[in-house]
Amino acid sequence: MKIIEGGVTAAQGFEAAGAPAAIKYQDRKDMAMVYSRTPCKAAGVFTSNVVKAAPVKWDKEVVAHSPYVQAVIANSGIANAATGKQGYDCCRQTADKAAGLLGISADAVLVASTGVIGSQIPINRLLSGVEKLVESKSDTIEAGTLAAEAIMTTDTVSKQAAVQIELDGKTVTVGGMCKGSGMIHPNMCTMLGFLTTDAAISKELLQEALSEDVIDTFNMISVDGDTSTNDTLVVLANGMAGNTEITTKNEDYYKFKEALHYVNATLAKKMAGDGEGATALFEVKVVHAKTKQAARTLSRSVIGSSLCKAAIYGHDANFGRFLCALGYAGVDFDPEKIELYFENEEKSILIYKDGVAADYSEEEASQILASPEVRVLVDMHMGDEEATAWGCDLSYDYVKINADYRS
Amino acid sequence: MKIIEGGVTAAQGFEAAGAPAAIKYQDRKDMAMVYSRTPCKAAGVFTSNVVKAAPVKWDKEVVAHSPYVQAVIANSGIANAATGKQGYDCCRQTADKAAGLLGISADAVLVASTGVIGSQIPINRLLSGVEKLVESKSDTIEAGTLAAEAIMTTDTVSKQAAVQIELDGKTVTVGGMCKGSGMIHPNMCTMLGFLTTDAAISKELLQEALSEDVIDTFNMISVDGDTSTNDTLVVLANGMAGNTEITTKNEDYYKFKEALHYVNATLAKKMAGDGEGATALFEVKVVHAKTKQAARTLSRSVIGSSLCKAAIYGHDANFGRFLCALGYAGVDFDPEKIELYFENEEKSILIYKDGVAADYSEEEASQILASPEVRVLVDMHMGDEEATAWGCDLSYDYVKINADYRS
Secondary structure: OEEEOOOOOOOOOEEEEEEOOOOOOOOOOOEEEEEEEEEEEEEEEEOOOOOOOHHHHHHHHHHHHOOOEEEEEEEEEEOOOOOHHHHHHHHHHHHHHHHHHHOOOHHHEEEEEEEEOOOOOOHHHHHHHHHHHHHHOEOOHHHHHHHHHHOOOOOOOOEEEEEEEEEOOEEEEEEEEEEOOOOOEOOOOOOEEEEEEOOOEOHHHHHHHHHHHHHOOHHHEEOOOOOOOOOEEEEEEOOOOOOOOEOOOOHHHHHHHHHHHHHHHHHHHHHHHOOOOOOOEEEEEEEEEOOHHHHHHHHHHHHOOHHHHHHHHOOOOOOHHHHHHHHOOOOOOOOOOOEEEEEOOOOEEEEEEOOEEOOOOHHHHHHHHOOOEEEEEEEOOOOOEEEEEEEEOOOHHHHHHHHOOOO | OEEEOOOOOOOOOEEEEEEOOOOOOOOOOOEEEEEEEEEEEEEEEEOOOOOOOHHHHHHHHHHHHOOOEEEEEEEEEEOOOOOHHHHHHHHHHHHHHHHHHHOOOHHHEEEEEEEEOOOOOOHHHHHHHHHHHHHHOEOOHHHHHHHHHHOOOOOOOOEEEEEEEEEOOEEEEEEEEEEOOOOOEOOOOOOEEEEEEOOOEOHHHHHHHHHHHHHOOHHHEEOOOOOOOOOEEEEEEOOOOOOOOEOOOOHHHHHHHHHHHHHHHHHHHHHHHOOOOOOOEEEEEEEEEOOHHHHHHHHHHHHOOHHHHHHHHOOOOOOHHHHHHHHOOOOOOOOOOOEEEEEOOOOEEEEEEOOEEOOOOHHHHHHHHOOOEEEEEEEOOOOOEEEEEEEEOOOHHHHHHHHOOOO
């Protein structure tokens, strides 16, 4: 597997664009397009929130019933959620407009929105934006970057990743971009992720690979425990790499899945580390758990704790908070038998063992917590399963961003 | 039911004390005692956290197996959690010391701690503190207040409540004090609650009344979603009111339960409104839900959302966040059918209906959110059940307090 530059335009036959449409933000790009020159198999995973944004309803229909997909139109600024019939019509008009300009069918167009809930999108600006996107689309790496920038809301950096693998002598590329922070516990300003690949793979296996991989990537990050109405992750596969189509779970399938996993995990970590107001990426790895599910639940509980997050922000080795968050996760264990370690890139120190604080240096522990990437390792001593969750610290800026978000 | 002044010393035969012992805090009271001149029936509810503090383990034993209880010794500053055998010995020594000075049995003494997890309590200071408490105990209202002040950690005000009812011609009093913020989602610095009553009631019914009432009072508040290792709520009943002992669920039982509920609900709301860094009490009432459990789950989901809490702090009528938090609660409903209202003491305005924003004034909505007590009313239009949850807003000060808590 080779890590390469780029994002959604890394795979063959994909183009992208980013353009300003003044949906809500002024003087910046706020619309993006991903386009494939040839029809794609599409798979997607969407928010579990009962309140679903209009584009989520539209996309679920398209992914389930359209014979192929060829374009995605996304906007930032307004989420098009809690917008009733008018909101759904807005999706339809967007798809119609893009379809007309691109010479494809409207049911081959996915739409996505992120931003404030409850406002209607000014439809004329949106449709003008679609024109600009179609005019400016290109298959360059730069075009992919423009698209990645256009979907940002409170993100501080754009997020892309791409890798290449070989499948029966052909180079297959998987690339993607995303914004926001998560699928299970995303930031309200929504996780949107768009993956592209030139792999030839059946729609069923594409969906299965995506659905499975999300469990240990996007579903293992949390910024603030709020699951958005708009969360969307879609993958488009246009088959242009020319590999023999993957239709069974053969070696090629697992190679493809590994590439997909790399892109998903990389994007997920980028989102966690860029959580609103974050000063650090906060990783929790639980090892030797009894079951995989227990490992996931425990690691997610710590990552989601406001008090643990505030302790990271304060560089305060207040290990009791981590222990406490493990304790209320809903998984049974013996607190006397587990071990906690604080880790960064350079070192690992034992913090808690045998039911009491270990003999560690407060100064050294605090130094570790001041690293840009902080890891808490939890050894359960109960089995062989492990899981990793990613989040970020809780800072003044999180409150500032969210108390002022609409203004 | 008559609301009266006072707290744990309001009921007949109860004494209390608060004293400085320099456990961790300097120059303030940090130890409290509640004492009954006669033996009490005791009932308790304790943290659901797998990691339980030593005093919780001690108290569970005492409540389950001791024939009677007569005293509670509490300290603030150090939680005596993650302290192993030494921590449990500390509980035993405290009970022995108090028992010796009070002339009662050690297994009639409950202990409670709140503060930092993972540190050992300096036992000599704790035992000297017990001496001071026993010397200064008194049945005055002021003594109850001293005790309520001594158990505070990051609380900004002490919390007490008391009421009187009549049971077969006798005046029965129920009073209590608490600190911290909740049982299901308490602040890490722990919810401790101590209730006293002179009612004569069987131990079984005392426990049942407490366990049931907690569901709609202390379990319906949340400050930050972190369930402490130390949460404890105990009630002592010494029977001195002289009413006929309540041994069946007769009219007296329900009158007593109503009094208990008033004290619990009052203390719970006081805790929620005094959540760390809070500038407002945030109440969410869900009406016309299909089931009681659905109403509880929905209201708790909103109260626990960081984004809703930040919106209250910012006085931002960003109603989509409230809708979103309802949507991910795990309860099924039709977003087109529900209504949201923002309310304060003076008015109620419709914010969301028929799947879209109602025609409300942003200025008026923002004014309501700037009230010291903000209520969000959610009408589900699905049935007849309702529930109310209480929390607080999320401010810079929450982060400040928790990033710096140990220093």
